[in-house]
Amino acid sequence: MRRDVFQAIADPTRRAIIMLLAVGALTPNAIAEHFDSSRQAVSKHLRILTECEILTHEQQGREIHYHLNADKMKDIEKWLEQFKKLLAKRFDQLDTVLEQLKSKEK
Amino acid sequence: MRRDVFQAIADPTRRAIIMLLAVGALTPNAIAEHFDSSRQAVSKHLRILTECEILTHEQQGREIHYHLNADKMKDIEKWLEQFKKLLAKRFDQLDTVLEQLKSKEK
DNA sequence: AAATTGCGAAACCATTTGATTGCAAATATA
DNA sequence: TATATTTGCAATCAAATGGTTTCGCAATTT
Structure with a gap:
């Protein structure tokens, strides 16, 4: 079983739970009230999260209060940053190509 | 079957493929060479992506060249932005509470 | 024309997922 | 003490996932 942030946010219900708990801590019942799914289904998502x-x-x-560990979300940002760097590299290469084309035109 | 960006990046192989194609377009065989899994397995990921x-x-x-649609990745950023806004709201509320405590001290 | 290459699609399999139901434990209330 | 509330956990189920093997088709090479 893979247990990382990417797995966590793959499910729309879990994304919604993260949003809910971003505002403040809640109990499983309070969370489940926001969804159509049963308390147990939500509870399973809470376990996975x-x-x-x-x-x-x-x-x-x-009662059990569930809190968000907002820090963990940074893992997604880190990956996105890495991705953007690679993308920038591609455009750098494109720039190089364009410059080469330019110098050939002369 | 859920088919969104979050589903796409849930699998580590797919994340790696995205990274590869961020640099430039590749054929299925060229992509598969970077992994231990078979060409067919990679092909399945390509279909999902x-x-x-x-x-x-x-x-x-x-040959078939696979290109990255980098724009789609913005969906993740948008969601993260939304998340951060909610988080900021929480801290605003915390600030309000702290200010109320302060005024009570007087 | 025949063989090879690059690829997707189908069939199959073990495992995981997301959900449900039923139950037991702990705490609160009458 | 008896009862109700809040919750996690185990069993079960259909569907999805990630992988493999086999096949067939189209484009290239020989």
């Missing part, structure tokens, strides 16, 4: 280290939880009486 | 509209292809003789 926790395994991906995107969520942490903290027991308070019989 | 195409369905997610991250790749386009173009026939040249008996």
Whole structure:
């Protein structure tokens, strides 16, 4: 089982849960109220998100509060940065080609 | 079957393919050479990436060149932006709370 | 014309996913 | 103490995933 940020955000329900918890911590029942899916289905997503280290939880009486570990989201940004760098490299090469064409025109 | 950018980048092989094609277009065989998996396995990923509209292809003789549609990657950035906005809101609320605490101290 | 190359598509398989149902444990309330 | 609430966990199921092998087709080489 792959357990990383990319796996975590692959599911639309999980993306919505991340958005919800970005605003503030919530209990599983409170989260499930926002969706059509059952409490157990949401609970499973919470488990996966926790395994991906995107969520942490903290027991308070019989309630469990799920918190977002916003730092983990940086992994996505890091990958996007890497991607953009490669893309920039491609355009650099394109620039080089264009310049070569220019000098040939002379 | 869900076919969006998030599904596309959920698999590490597909992320690697995106990186490869960020530099320049390649044929399926050329792509497969970079991986341990078979040509057919890579071909399946190419199909999924195409369905997610991250790749386009173009026939040249008996070769097929796969190109990256870099624009599609912006969907991820858009989602991240939305996320960051929500996160900022949380901190704004926290600021409000802190200010209220401050005024109570007086 | 015959053989080779590059490729997608189909059939198949083990594993994972996302969801449901039923249950048990812990806490709160009557 | 009896009951209700909040929750995680195990069993089960259909569908999707990621991979392999085999096949066929079209474009090139020989």
